[in-house]
Amino acid sequence: MSDDDSDKPEGEGEGESGGRRRRRSGPVTKGGDARAAKQMFERVKTARGRKSSSTRWLQRQLNDPYVKKAQMEGYRSRAAYKLIQLDERFHLLRPGMRIVDLGSAPGGWVQVALKKDAAEVVGIDLLEIEPIAGATLLQHDFSADDAPDLVKAEMGGPADAVISDLAPWTTGHKKTDHLRIVALVELAAHFALETLKPGGFFVAKVFQGGAEGELLDLLKANFDKVRHFKPDASRSESAETFVIAMGFRGQRGAD
Numbered sequence: 675m676s677d678d679d680s681d682k683p684e685g686e687g688e689g690e691s692g693g694r695r696r697r698r699s700g701p702v703t704k705g706g707d708a709r710a711a712k713q714m715f716e717r718v719k720t721a722r723g724r725k726s727s728s729t730r731w732l733q734r735q736l737n738d739p740y741v742k743k744a745q746m747e748g749y750r751s752r753a754a755y756k757l758i759q760l761d762e763r764f765h766l767l768r769p770g771m772r773i774v775d776l777g778s779a780p781g782g783w784v785q786v787a788l789k790k791d792a793a794e795v796v797g798i799d800l801l802e803i804e805p806i807a808g809a810t811l812l813q814h815d816f817s818a819d820d821a822p823d824l825v826k827a828e829m830g831g832p833a834d835a836v837i838s839d840l841a842p843w844t845t846g847h848k849k850t851d852h853l854r855i856v857a858l859v860e861l862a863a864h865f866a867l868e869t870l871k872p873g874g875f876f877v878a879k880v881f882q883g884g885a886e887g888e889l890l891d892l893l894k895a896n897f898d899k900v901r902h903f904k905p906d907a908s909r910s911e912s913a914e915t916f917v918i919a920m921g922f923r924g925q926r927g928a929d
């Protein structure tokens with residue numbers, strides 16, 4: 675993953691793209707390991723064969739209050755608190771909504787949307803996601819041509835919200851990675867324009883300067899309000915922030 679705010683150690687968990695899998699029901703992972711909630715700072719010894727970047731990731735995870743909170747409150751990722759805090763700030767999630775979550779593995783944002791009594795939650799990721807009761811989870815590339823129609827068919831209509839915590843797998847080459855990240859957010863915005871209903875909103879993780887240039891122009895042309903916000907759960911050393919575009923003007927504005 676590109677982002678040092680990621681929930682996985684660098685280089686782990688890369689999934690194959692292509693195949694599509696549907697999951698409709700299953701248990702939400704509950705509870706947490708009380709031992710993991712220890713208050714003391716945990717130091718991790720560099721084990722043989724473990725890269726120092728993995729050691730740093732492990733040490734940070736063990737000492738991160740949001741990791742501990744997620745384990746105790748039954749969320750699959752610390753990322754869940756980013757959506758919770760975005761919602762606290764902008765009052766986005768309301769009961770009965772149809773919500774599309776782009777890049778949903780392992781499922782923290784899906785859990786938050788369900789907790790807010792969404793009527794339909796469709797999550798899509800290149801990676802397989804353990805089932806979550808009440809959500810439809812697709813293992814698919816959201817940028818594939820057929821993805822918007824697939825998602826709309828699963829939801830039974832246009833979405834009230836498209837939320838994106840997408841992070842691309844990276845090459846280590848700074849310029850290439852930056853282009854990949856920008857392209858991914860732009861694709862997510864176009865996905866939103868194709869699937870949202872008028873009045874709907876789009877939330878997306880963006881990097882560095884936030885939504886800029888063509889992306890910002892696109893959002894301003896199609897939404898009544900565009901804001902940026904970095905939730906407390908987003909690590910201060912991370913270049914990520916979030917763009918929130920509210921009041922979709924409808925398909926004609928997308929021209």
Ligand SMILES: C[S@@+](CC[C@H](N)C(=O)[O-])C[C@H]1O[C@@H](n2cnc3c(N)ncnc32)[C@H](O)[C@@H]1O
Nearest residue numbers: 751753777780781782783799800815816839841
């Ligand atoms: C930071 S994680 C999302 C965490 C999630 N919001 C949560 O709360 O658990 C970003 C995800 O984006 C996914 N992703 C990246 N490119 C994708 C693509 N083209 N289509 C679908 N998912 C993609 C990755 O596989 C990864 O699981």
